[in-house]
């Protein structure tokens with residue numbers, strides 16, 4: 430099974446990627462994790478990625494594609510954080526076509542603005558490994574400390590209601606073409622992503 434998981438920041442995408450990969454025995458491929466790992470190793474790829482991030486730029490599509498292709502060797506996987514735009518979606522199709530394969534489903538975790546606001550204004554992020562927590566719904570075991578790596582948890586400076594609302598609008602505008610692309614291909618599965626992770630998983634299981 431080859432699945433893409435897609436959703437706005439605050440849709441619970443990262444959490445659901447882990448839950449789904451465990452349930453369906455899929456290799457979770459997170460582009461964010463791969464990049465963080467390479468930066469930490471200070472590899473040539475890591476250096477390149479870092480140079481874009483330090484300038485506040487997005488990593489270019491061509492470099493992203495190369496990394497995806499190198500990491501897409503599994504029979505069963507769930508892609509988290511890729512593709513992010515129509516161009517990347519088409520590239521992904523080409524990469525898979527070369528191997529005679531294709532994506533089985535594009536799962537879109539749908540949320541509304543109140544949900545996003547509630548989740549992101551109370552979100553905590555690990556400074557070191559990037560793990561996400563929620564002050565109320567998903568607190569760490571020790572307050573302010575990451576469960577997986579023991580580093581400090583912080584609130585992102587841009588997780589304010591004003592910025593979140595702005596980001597949400599941009600997200601909706603920018604992703605219409607991507608959603609339409611998978612809809613036309615009959616791969617789009619839209620899931621109501623409000624509620625806790627178990628409820629959302631049940632909804633996905635029913636439709637997948």
Ligand SMILES: [Zn+2]
Pocket residue numbers: 555556557558559560575576577578579580
């Ligand atoms: Zn951590």
